[in-house]
Each structure stands twice: as C-alpha cells, then as structure tokens.
Amino acid sequence: MSLTTILDLPVELIEYVLCYDNLEFKDVINFSSGCHRFRDIVLNSNVLWRNKFMAKWPQFKNVCPLNDSDFNWIKESIDCSQIKRKTMTILSDMSPKFYKRYELSESDLIEWKNLMKENPRAYYYIVDDLMKIVNDDSPINTIEVVPINTPGNKTLKYYGIKALRYIRQVHLSEEWEIYMSLPQSEQILERGAVLVAQWCQPAQDITVEKISNEFDSIANAVKALLQTINDKHPLLSATEDEINYWRTHNLDDNQWKANDCLQILECMGTVLFKNMGFHGNNEMYFMPENSFINAVLDKRRGLPITLAILYESIARRLGVKCEPISFPAHFLLRWSESYAENDDGTGKSFYIDVFNKGHFILKGTCPRLSYDMKGKRKYTYKTASARQVVERMANNLEVSGRQHLHPNGRITRLRSTLELLRLISPTDMTCVLDLARIYMLYNMDVELLMKNLIEIQPQLDEREKTQANQIVQMLQDHAAHNVEALNDLYPKLEAGPRPANLYYAVGMVMQHQGLNYRCVIYDWDPTCLASEEWQKQMSVESLKYKNNQPFYNVLVEDGSHRYVAQENIRPTSEPGYLFQNQDIGRHFSHYFETHYVPNAEKHAEYPFDETVRKYNHEKIVFGYIG
16 A cells, blocks of 8 residues: 555654754654554654654764663653753853852852752763853844843853863862772873863863863874884884773883883984974973873973873883972973882982973982981982872962962962862862952852861871861951842942943943053043052152042953043044953943943943943044044
8 A cells, every 4th residue: 555644654764864964952842742542653763753853963972872772862852851941941040149249159159059950961062052152153233132142242251161170170170089089000290281271271172081082193203204214113013902002091011121221212202392393481481381180191201200200101002101290399200120129229210300491310319318327328218109290280370379369369270270179189278268268258158168177177297187176267267247238230320320420331442641541431430549558669650640530440451440530541443352351241241343242230320321332432433532
C-alpha cells in the first residue's frame, strides 16, 4: 500500500527528517503540536534531542556524555535553555541592585551559586553566556537609547565580569580540592599554574587542554631538533603510551641515561631560548601577566617560577625529571643524573636558572648549602610541592597587586589574590586579616568570613587561634556598628536646576588642558568637596577660581579615576569609545557618537544633565568644538 501523508511515515524516517540541521528547537516543538503521534515521537526520541542539542550548542561536546545512551537529552536541552534565560535575568538585575557598591560580597552573588546547582553542567552553560557578553565588542552608537539586553551593552559587560569572577572562583575552589586530593605523581605543576591563571583572568578562555597542547607543540619542536642531531636517540623510539603517561604524571626518575638527558636539555635550551625567545622579564618583573602561564606562552617572557613550570613541563614530556626548588630570592629547577643516587648526595646534580636562559649551575657550587655533623654537604632546600609552588605564585601576585593598586584605590585584583591565598592556605592569618580589612573598607558582608574562621579553629595552633579570635572580634564589632547605606537613587539636585556655572555633564568626553589626557565625566560637585589636605597637595589655591568652582569625577583613558577642576578641562571632538577604563560600564550603557550614555541608574541620579549633553553633542556634530 502506498504512503499518502506524513502520518504514514515510519518513526525512524520522521526522526531523520527532524534531525535536519536547518530545523531548530522551535521548529521541532511546533511540529510536535501537530498531533498526538508527532508529540509522542518528539518527546520520546533521545536521538533527536541529542542531535538538536549538539547542533545548537556544539561548544558543549566535551561537557556532555555523548556516548551515554541513558542520558536524557530532552531534559538537558530544557535545563540548558532555562539556565541561559536565568543567566540574563540575574545579570540584568545586578545594576539596579548594586549600582552603589564598589565591591560585591559572596552573599550578594548567591543567586549565581544557586543557579550553578540546578544542573551538573550549569557552570559551563553560565560561563558560555557570560563570556559572550563580556567579550562582545559590538558597537552601540547608532541610537541614543537601547534596551539593556542589547549586544555590547557596557553595563552588562561590567557586571558580567563580576559574575564571571565569582562563579569561576566557586568552580575553581572545587577544582583545587580535587587537585590536592590527587596522588603526588598526578599533581603536575602546569595544572596548578592554569588554575592560578583562570582564577585571576575570569574573562579569558583558559583551559588545561589548551595549555597542555601548547606544551606538546614545544616538546615536539624539541624532538624534531633532537632528531636532526641524533636520530638514534632513545627518546625517538618512545611509545605513544609512554609519552601520554609523562604528560600527566610526575616522573620518579629520568627515563634515559645522563648523556641522553643532557642532549635533550641542550635541545630544549636551543628551542626555548634561542628559537622561541623565552626570557625573564626584568624590566616589568612584578606585572601580573608574568605570573599567568597563558600570557607567558603568548608573550614569551615571565617570572622565574612560571618559566620554570614551562621548562619542567616540556622536560617531563621528553622523559627528563626536573625538580622545582623554591629558594627565598629565586626559583630554580634541579636536575640530577640519577634521583636514586641523589638521596645520599653522591649523584651529580645541576641547578637550572630558567630566568637566565636555562643557565646550568653545579649543585656543589650553589651557595645555599649547609653541612651535617659529620661534615658532609647537606642540601637545605628540598623539592617544592605543588601546593608550595602555587602558593608562591599567589604570593608574587599579592606583591604585584600591592604595587599596582588601581589608581582610584579600588583593589579588586588584590582582593582576588588574597582570596586565592586563603584557598591555598586557609590557616594563614596574615592573609585573612588583610582580606578582612578589605571587606570592612568596602562595606562587604563579613558573615561568611567569620563563619569560616570559626570552622577552621581545630586546624589552628594556639597562636593562630588567638589571631583568628581577634579577627572574628574585629569583624563582629564592624558588623555591629556598620549600617549599610540604602540603595535608593536620588537626583543629584532634586529641586533643580543645575548651577549656572556648571558647564559640563555626566557622559561628556573631555580633554585635560594641562596633562592632555582624555576622560569621561561620571559625577560632579558644585564646588570642591575634597579634604583640605588633598586641596593643598593638588595646589587648588593656585587655580584661577580656586575651590569655588565645579569639580568633576572622571574616568581617565589610562584606567584611573581623578577629581578635576572645571577650568582644567574642555570638551573634545576626539572619540572616546576606545576607553579601556574598567568602570565605564558601571555608569554608562554605551557610547553614542560623541559621548557616553548613562545607564538607567546613572540617569536617575543625574536627570538634568541630559539637556547639556545633547547641546554639547550638537555643537560637536556641527563643528563648533574640534
């Protein structure tokens, strides 16, 4: 009998048609509403929903169990869609809630943590959306008013980074516990270095796989050079299983004889330092990028510790063991001809100074040695554990954070580093005290920090317990006397109008007359409200109108915040849309032709500035300012 309608088609053929790439979720749903049979086919076809899920979200192919026949793909599709909708809802609500906050507490972001619990893969779905938002450079400069969910919205990007930082740290805290629970043979240094880079760079797509693949590529380049020098080298006969094991495990000993290892290390030196140009960054030693393994691979310069992790990871892939040695003022690698012999001090060993192009130092000539009671040389510095190496990386970042505080006093980077240090070493009371001071300074919720200090009491010695109790008491006193300001927004001048001598408005792009920097106004005062000490330091009395003139808070293109007198700035026709100041999005939603447009919260605070902004815009467009 011949088929007359689609109703007569077998289920397998209907599934095959619905799997067609051009048919989206909504098309399949619409088809299912045609009749009960179609609905049953759609709801019961796991193959169909697997196909649709992977067609819509191919980026999750390494997250979902593709080969699990029992995996519920229709549920996963629904969960993913709902999580992505909730992501946008929570993000859109952050500016109205937190506009007056400079730093957000963990309790402020609890909605994100709860959303992550809704599905085992929710973290990846949320991160996927937030990464698209914060890295979206779509220009929004064709209309004055745009909806908040428009691509490129700077306010969404600003809060997206805050959300990303928080949920990444929640996830990485769990990853750290997993890492520390591994056998020491599997606690490879590169994984710890990646965790540090991910923690500190939430808006970048950094994965263990990407970094590992780059190390593999360098190791292959070393092998290629080795083959041209000695095509009989035993490394060239290593099996794929052996190489894969070395990639993921710390070695107990070298896999080759001493001369063969030295030949590999010589080739490594040529590839890394001569051919690829890796070197220590002496000029900008404590810049944070030097501590991020992804940035070291990209820029080919770094600190002794990151270059040492790079070197060790390449050597391990080639069957050569190098031990990390954490000297107080430097970080070196130690290579021994045989690690079994080295235990009694008879094995010949070298220190490798990777910061200085892999220079070899004989172990016997290293000045940091001591002797035992029998006069035998004793090696003071033992191999650093993975925890110790990561902790030293975090300590370097803390120094960097203190040296490169944000010019307006904001310390998000330092706070993040201290939270990383607390994760690595929760009993370090010096770190906890510094973190507590930041929380109090920025009016953050201290309840969770106090709770954590109480929970770790059994792990502390008597001195640490005393310190912990003192910190808890300090936080309790702060919480008892601290009344958080209301988040209600009031116009700068409720009655209006603006002062007659106030020439400029929030959102206008300005040029400093003396220092020649560009900036955007985000706040103003009718007269100077800074302290007498600041006014004296900045020589306000030497100005023509002294402190009896409007002063403006501005975001400067170099990332700083400044407080400037009206007589020192003028409107400019130079575009300001390339400003890299991280706080642009806190105040403005987008850039429109000549100026930044205040977001809803900023507009509610400065409603009378709109007329001045539009007037200035027309003057620039018609060439009166230039």
